[in-house]
Amino acid sequence: MKAWQKYAxxxxxxxxxxxxxxxxxxAVQFADQPSLVAVSLAFGLALITALYTVGRxxxxxxxxxxxxxxxxxxxxxxxxxxxxxxxxxxGALVASLAFLWILDADAVASTYTQIxxxxxxxxxxxxxxxxxxMIFVMAILVLAKSQAHTKYLGMGLALSAVHFVxxxxxxxxxxxxxxxxxxxxxxxxxxxxxxxxxxLAGAVLGWVLYRVIVLGDTDFSDDAEEIAGAVITGV
Amino acid sequence: MKTWQKYAxxxxxxxxxxxxxxxxxxALGMSxxxxxxxxxxxxxxxxxMAALYTFGRxxxxxxxxxxxxxxxxxxxxxxxxxxGYWVAQFLGALGASAIFAWVLDRSAVATxxxxxxxxxxxxxxxxxxxxxxxxVLGAGFxVLSKSRAHTKYLGMGITLSALTFIGxxxxxxxxxxxxxxxxxxxxxxIPQFFSSTNQLWVFFVGxLLGAILGWVLYKFVVVGxxxxxxxxxxxxxxxx
Numbered sequence: 216m217k218a219w220q221k222y223a224x225x226x227x228x229x230x231x232x233x234x235x236x237x238x239x240x241x242a243v244q245f246a247d248q249p250s251l252v253a254v255s256l257a258f259g260l261a262l263i264t265a266l267y268t269v270g271r272x273x274x275x276x277x278x279x280x281x282x283x284x285x286x287x288x289x290x291x292x293x294x295x296x297x298x299x300x301x302x303x304x305x306g307a308l309v310a311s312l313a314f315l316w317i318l319d320a321d322a323v324a325s326t327y328t329q330i331x332x333x334x335x336x337x338x339x340x341x342x343x344x345x346x347x348x349m350i351f352v353m354a355i356l357v358l359a360k361s362q363a364h365t366k367y368l369g370m371g372l373a374l375s376a377v378h379f380v381x382x383x384x385x386x387x388x389x390x391x392x393x394x395x396x397x398x399x400x401x402x403x404x405x406x407x408x409x410x411x412x413x414x415l416a417g418a419v420l421g422w423v424l425y426r427v428i429v430l431g432d433t434d435f436s437d438d439a440e441e442i443a444g445a446v447i448t449g450v
Numbered sequence: 451m452k453t454w455q456k457y458a459x460x461x462x463x464x465x466x467x468x469x470x471x472x473x474x475x476x477a478l479g480m481s482x483x484x485x486x487x488x489x490x491x492x493x494x495x496x497x498x499m500a501a502l503y504t505f506g507r508x509x510x511x512x513x514x515x516x517x518x519x520x521x522x523x524x525x526x527x528x529x530x531x532x533x534g535y536w537v538a539q540f541l542g543a544l545g546a547s548a549i550f551a552w553v554l555d556r557s558a559v560a561t562x563x564x565x566x567x568x569x570x571x572x573x574x575x576x577x578x579x580x581x582x583x584x585x586v587l588g589a590g591f592x593v594l595s596k597s598r599a600h601t602k603y604l605g606m607g608i609t610l611s612a613l614t615f616i617g618x619x620x621x622x623x624x625x626x627x628x629x630x631x632x633x634x635x636x637x638x639x640i641p642q643f644f645s646s647t648n649q650l651w652v653f654f655v656g657x658l659l660g661a662i663l664g665w666v667l668y669k670f671v672v673v674g675x676x677x678x679x680x681x682x683x684x685x686x687x688x689x690x
Binding site for chain 1: 451452455458459462466469470473474477478480481482483486488489492493496497499500501503504505507508549552553554600601603604607
């Protein structure tokens with residue numbers, strides 16, 4: 216697989232995920248049928264669709280937090296992670312720009328992950344995003360190693376699961392690219408930091424728990440050395 | 451697989467299932483959306499699938515003391531492991547409810563308890579319902595967990611969703627003592643085993659009896675073994 220193919224796959228997959236997921240938020244608004252089930256299934260099924268389309272090309276992250284988890288587990292290099300991030304943000308932006316073109320900026324802003332301040336403050340939202348992403352990234356790290364054709368179903372259902380619980384509280388981002396695109400295009404930045412730091416912290420915790428519980432590896436000194444080596448040499 | 455790894459997997463798996471499942475109930479209560487059976491049923495099923503795909507290979511993926519009992523009765527785990535799993539599961543469920551009490555408050559946690567729908571369903575009929583739901587869940591789990599297919603976890607999650615669809619309005623569709631115990635003790639000051647609002651006994655005795663019935667059903671119908679005297683002897687030996 217050529218490197219540009221992987222980056223193109225990440226951009227296309229993130230476009231599908233963010234386009235279908237945030238599009239479903241718009242759709243239930245226009246239909247005046249607010250529904251946790253519709254949006255949760257839309258995000259999960261969109262991820263499944265994108266994974267079955269280009270999962271074999273890039274590994275199917277479509278999410279900077281997942282790429283961070285894959286990098287920490289040394290499944291991709293540092294440069295690849297950075298290019299994945301750029302591709303993912305580009306793909307998400309195309310999705311939000313498409314809605315800006317078809318609808319307007321207010322509509323795009325309404326697809327942002329709005330923290331529910333009546334229920335949680337920013338610290339609570341940060342904890343929530345961290346825990347949701349931790350759960351999601353752990354499942355991804357295990358499933359990505361599987362050879363089974365059904366592994367993509369498990370990944371999508373895991374994303375739906377965290378949306379069921381998270382939508383009401385924080386919009387269940389678990390994905391900095393998914394929050395950044397509507398924030399930039401719709402110009403709405405309320406609590407934006409927690410949708411970057413929460414998922415990234417969750418990816419680190421998810422990777423640690425994966426190493427400890429699933430692999431039974433409690434000695435992180437070799438892992439830390441390898442990661443530091445990758446960061447210093449840039450590969 | 452090391453023993454502590456299994457217990458850790460049961461702890462975090464139960465935290466994920468109870469966290470996502472009861473969290474969805476709390477979320478619906480805090481939104482202006484109607485309480486929706488489909489949302490909660492799919493949330494519990496999908497949460498179990500996610501936890502199973504993450505930890506299933508490590509511990510077997512019970513995340514439920516009743517299922518652990520069924521697995522023990524079939525002599526797939528030892529009595530010591532059963533007790534270790536139980537402790538891990540209760541701690542995991544308590545961890546999930548504690549997170550919601552921390553980020554939100556205890557009254558929010560109380561809304562995620564499994565309330566028996568009085569007066570439509572009384573305490574005793576709630577107990578019977580929980581036993582039957584858990585019997586179906588346990589029998590399905592015993593069959594599926596023997597499979598080598600990667601899709602077996604989908605079957606387990608779908609079973610839990612199906613039973614939650616029917617049970618949610620009547621008893622809260624617990625089928626899991628840890629799932630009911632955690633919101634009970636963290637959502638209220640004292641768990642009330644026999645009060646009319648919080649009949650915790652239903653969610654201990656019902657699922658545990660259901661697990662025994664589910665195992666018997668599995669032995670009879672699936673395995674075709676109608677003579678359980680040898681099984682009882684082996685179980686007695688493993689306890690002592």
